[in-house]
Amino acid sequence: MAARRITQSSINWTALAERVPENQKVYFTAFKAKSDGYLRRMMAYPEAAPKINWGYYTTHVPIQGMVDDFRKKYEALNIPYPSDNVTPQIDQQEKEALKEVQEFVKQSDARIAGYEAEIARLKSLLPFEQMTMEDFKDAYPDLALDPLNKPTFWPHTPEEQIDFNDSKVPQEEVHH
Template sequence: VHRYPETLPAIDFAYYRSRLSTPAMVDEFEKTYKGVTVPVPKDPGNLKAAIDAQEKEAMEKTKAEVAEIQGMIANAKALLAKIDSVPPPEEMTHEMYADYFPEQARNPWDKPTFLPHTPDAQPGNDPH
């Protein structure tokens, strides 16, 4: 509605009168055209204000979600930086593995294991 002009565009009816053989028809069109009124839409239920309020609320929620997702992205980038700092497996020693992954590394002082150092080959692990 707001993109259209408030009044109808002007038509040069004199040009059409000079070109057509029946100027009475142009007079009739001119009279009809000048009599046209386009009613402006009304908002009896004040829906525009309600929609504007919903839009404002949605924008606030969107900003909160964007901030949350940006935090998640920052955490993911930090994790990637940590992963990038780990040397490749072919260059990693057992000590380096224990430093980078203490919960997964073998700990012979606290939890000694027997060869082949797999969970199913340890004493107390009954496979049956």
């Protein structure tokens, strides 16, 4: 019979505990207690099955050949330790997750660079308190009022303009 023993815990509980958020500490403690209970129960059993005293049974069982037959069958019995079929799948999932994380980091770095460029651009602008209308128009051409090239109607909101088209409102309800 094949047996496999755990000599020490393969889980670094202290490193894992450092990564657990405060609101999950209770669940983590319960999980660790359950895991330790399973490990204690498994370690309570001996590594190998106890030896059978076949001589005792031979003298006390009245049926001839029965103990010898059981002994042959018992010694021929071989229960292999289950093979590990899941680890390659987990390794594959880990590789895929690592690729996804690396792609996300690359995309995040690109977004961060864009945001930093936008921050640098905003820092280079004049403060709004010191801007004139012409400075505002130069800095924000899409937001600034341009009465010469693109006149608008008061109150100068997009909804009040002639060319306004809101895709949320059905066309027959738009009033001009």
